[in-house]
Amino acid sequence: QITLKESGPTLVKPTQTLTLTCTFFGFSLTDSGVSVGWIRQPPGKALEWLAFIYWDDDKRYSPSLKSRLTITRDTSKYQVVLIMTNMDHVDTATYYCVHRSVAFDPWGQGTLVTVSS
């Protein structure tokens, strides 16, 4: 069974850098065709994909956020890390870690990150 869990701060100040960690179980990020990444959802709003890292270490970023995002992996720890710089109030959202092979499935439970001074 594949599971993913997000961890990181629940509150960050404007201009600070957010670091989120996804710890996953039930698969390896070296399995062909597999990727893990991040999708966020501001309160009451739609889903927005942010970044994904693939089994071959290829990385894809949302074009609108590319300059602020870095995604890395530690295959030995079964972890994926997302770094987002220069946080702003509009970045307040639930951040989901997601497994992808044929589609985004499954999703972690999500972690709400609030940006406030």
Place this chain on the structure above:
Amino acid sequence: QSALTQPRSVSGSPGQSVTISCTGTSSDVGNYDYVSWYQQHPGKAPKLLIYDVTKRPSGVPDRFSGSKSGNTASLTISGLQAADEADYYCCSYAGYYTSWVFGGGTKLTVL
């Protein structure tokens, strides 16, 4: 503003069928058969319902079906149940650089 356009809300009575549309462009929905649909209940993470336009993961009832015509994909839910009341999101692959785009979501109300 989301890249894919969905109706903000749809409704139906128990037992009826509803269809949710998802309109994109020739750069996403119209160019790739990688449309997926997700169901999200309040306070919960999204759940995969349909992938590759028409395919259902194991465990998803066959009341849920997907289709595509041109730049518009659709999710049809037949035999509506109270438990189907949720938000529904479509997603499409949009090429190497854009990668993935989501719709704005549709709230389904079961009357």
